[in-house]
Amino acid sequence: MPLTQLETWYLNEAIKGETLLCQKLAAYANQVQDETLRGLIQNLQKTCLRHVEILASYAE
């Protein structure tokens, strides 16, 4: 089934948002001092990458 206009728009924006967040998390992981926070960020990175994959799969 073809995507609707709204679905396309939200997918596009969500992919861009998650991608930006992934980039920020990658930078933050090297900056933080607290190990707890670093571990949290690393987990978030994994989730973020998975979200991009999920969302991008609908663009194919």
Place this chain on the structure above:
Amino acid sequence: MSDKDIAMDILTSKKHLANYYYAPAILESSQESIRSAFQRVHSEAQEEAKEIFNYLNMRGWYNVRQADEQSVNELRNTAMQSRQAIQGLSQGMGQGTSMSGGNFGQTTGMGFGSTLSGSQSHWTGTQYGEGQTGMGPSSLSQGVSYGGQPSHMMGQSGMSGGYQGVPQQVNLPSWTRGTGLQGQQMSAQSGQHWTGTQYGEGQTGMGPSSLSQGVSYGGQPSFMTGGGFGGYQAVPQQVSLPSWTRGAGTQGQQLSNQGFSSQGWTGTQYGEGSSGMGPSSLSQGMSFGGQSALAHSGFSGGYQGVPQQVNLPSWTRGTGISGGQQGFGNQGSSVFGAPSGGYQGIPQQINLPSWTQGAGIQGSPQGGFGGQGTYFQSTSGEVNLPSWAYGTVSQSGGQGGGMGFGNPGAGRQSQ
């Protein structure tokens, strides 16, 4: 950046994605697979946001403030009033109940009813949105109608009383069936200050909700009353009106002075940007602020809204018998002379049927005293206006019947 700053930024980013993209996307997705994907991503984003919040909160970097006593009391009052209103509504079922200004009364508007609303000297609009008075990202802000509507849909003139809301599909209960033949309604609202409405996110925003559909509020004193049947105001995505709405009313006379000689801003903030709607393309069907007299003269009262797709039934084909009307709105009289009332809204795409070009028996006398004389205003999407919306109607919008003083040149305005 400190760890606190980084954690705060991550939390903000998560909240932004969840609220502004995933939540509305869930509601707007028509395909189940995409909807499920958004739901999954949204749920995980919420969980992760909570983890970040816990991290910040445990370290005292994100403190939540307890509600003060006054706020709690207001909440209790609101809850109590809402319960009472709902009880009154349920008791009024089948008795021609009308809703007005958030109060659910039992105004049995059959026959020759009339209402008169007094003047208001201050802000009569409504702040709507999250933040100070916000609605939050709730998807529930559908069909909201409130603020500065002194006298409409009181059940005076219509065959069907009135219904105001934004259903996606309209199934009106039987109690809305009225029996009035003549309706006279007078509305005098002369606000000296801002009578419009702030609508959007940001300062008073709507949040990410894609659900801000069909909102109608603010300074609409008397509309959709003069026709054969009350009025219907809504912004459905698809309109399926029941057969009983086919009215047989004869004359509707209406006098509306709202917005006339107002000294303050009576308009409306609408759209994205500083007071924008956010990413949502869903800000559909809002109608508010300083709209005095529109969609009256036809046989079918009026339809006001912004559906994505309008499927109006055949009864809306105008053969209206002279609904006299005088509009002194800020925006002037939007669509004059159209045989079937008017259409005003902001659709993404409008395909109006051919009957809108038809030959109804006048909507005169109608005078438009619009500030801009604008009768159609669009913010998004593609607009296919019928031929009557151009040229001659533009003229009549500003100078209908030789009485208007609007700017006839501003027939179509896009933001």
